[in-house]
Amino acid sequence: MFNISGSGFGIEESEENSLIMTGMVIPDLEVKFAGGFSIKCLAQVVYRKLSGKNSSGNLVRCGIAIIDIHPADHMKLLSILSKVENDNTYIDNKVDIEASWKFFFKTGMMKPDRYASMRSDNRDIKETYKKLYDSNPDLARHFIYQTDSVIKGHMAMLRFYENSWLIHHEAAGSPIIEARLGVLNQVARFVHDSHRFSSLHMDYVLNYFDSENKFSNLVFKEGSQKINDSKMCSIDAFAYFQYQKDTMDNPKLSRPWKLTKTIPQDLIELENSYRASSNGLMLKALDLLPNVLMNRGLSGEYEKLGLRRNRYLYSVKKHDTLKAVVLLNLSDIGLNITDLTNCVNIFVLDQEYLPKEVLSSLLSQILLKIKLHEIPVLLFPASYAGENSIPFSKMYYLWILNTKGSDQFLTHLDHLVKK
Structure with missing residues (x-):
């Protein structure tokens, strides 16, 4: 052999x-x-x-x-190969969750207030991690770079959409570049070697990153520019903020505005609007096309594990004219540290005629519906926030790779490793 x-x-x-x-x-x-x-x-x-x-x-x-x-057999093979290539790399190795949290906190990936709030749900989060990463290769992977039994780099992947995997929980200690490239190289090779297997449902790979993160811009944004084909790799910008219930807001939309369940025609309109400004992969990767509107297969797989991954689609209309589509993702605490798997995604079709007061009422109505006091919000396009004086804390880029182009991304990453 x-x-x-x-x-x-x-x-x-x-x-x-x-x-x-x-x-x-x-x-x-x-x-x-x-x-x-x-x-x-x-x-x-x-x-x-x-x-x-x-x-x-x-x-x-x-x-x-x-x-x-079978995913479990494939992970056995990849684990052996990764150790041969680099003795400091581990794929789906058993991880001490407490040690991982401390590492996230130490590297700045997890802020002190978030670390404290998650520790209060210590038992639940540990159970979530155990179900996902220790016993279910169908839905999650984690990649570690460590020296002398000390974690130096960490990255995980989660199948969060029907045929899309989300890269998240990226953190790196010293030496930062070596550790980050070490885990990224593992992820890229895993995607390259695995995406053809129908059992993995890996047509797309996603990553949200802060637009001001220099390393992520170098790896993902520059990688997308080098591939230079929006059907293979694309980037879209979102405005991000934490919305808290305000007693001054109207808790419900008032006429002629209304919030309704999304129908296939609404997603067709969303696609037409998106295509007018972008030829990217976002709608396909986030299951925002009419043919997957009622698909609950992935949520069912999470339910079998005793985990929550609920997804709801709503349409914001004025006089029956579609103004925005809302994707509400609700999941267990700890599934994603930054809560991007537990947030509201708002896709604005008509930027000129969706007042920020309507947006506030919309978010208040959603919080009332799900019985929460606050929730993260991703607003697309990001330009809508700036043009309507909507305050936001940061801008996130959503990087999406069509896995058929994984060889091109791997070439870009190999070039960075050799620098």
Whole structure:
């Protein structure tokens, strides 16, 4: 066996005894490694060619591509390969959650007030992490870079939309660049080696990052510019703020404004509006197209684990004319430290005729509906906030990679590693 990777491998054997032919599909291929470790997969022979001779005759080399594999088996394979490439890298290694939190706090990824509030829900958050990262490779992954048993870099991935995985919980200690590139390289290679497997549902990879983060701009924004194809990689800007219930706000929209459940026609209008300003991947990646409006498959998978991942779509209308679409994501505390999996996403179609007073009433009505006093808000397009004097704390970029272009992103990352 040679050239082993997360997407396939090669074998060499005598031509006389070879039964493998190009194009052959092997439905239940088992690969055994030293120490009793083995994996099973669906595979296909992609090439077969003469490679030389030995004392017994001609030799042939065959390339085997993994078509599909159980996520748990694939993680076993990737864990071995990552350790061979870099002894400081770990994929889905058992993590001390308390140590991780302290690391997040130390590196500044988790602010003191957030750290304190999460500690009050210590038991619930630990249970969430255990369910996701210790026992369910179908929905989550984590990647660690550590030296001398000390965490230096951390990143995680979460399947949060039907066919999209969210990169989150990025944190790096000293040396920062080495640690960040170490975990990013793991993530990129995981995506490159895994996206073809239908069992992973990985058509897109997402990442929200602060527009002022120099490292993220270097990796993700510059990477998107180098790919230079919005169908392969795109970036959209959101204004972010924490909305708190204000007793001065009208808790409900007043006529002629109304908040209704989103219908397919509303999403068609949203798509037309988005296409007028962007040819990006956002609507596909966030399941905001009519054909996935009623799909609850992923929420059901979270429910099986005893976790909450609820999704609601609403439309803001004036005289039955669509002005905005609201995506409300509600999930368990600790699923995402920055709460971007537990927030309101507002997509404004008519920037000129959606007053900020209406926006405030809309958010108050949502808080009343979900019985909360505050919630994070992502507002798109970000320009709407500036043009309507809506205060926001930061601007987030949403970076989206079509995984068919993962080789281009990996090339960009390899270039950064070699700098």
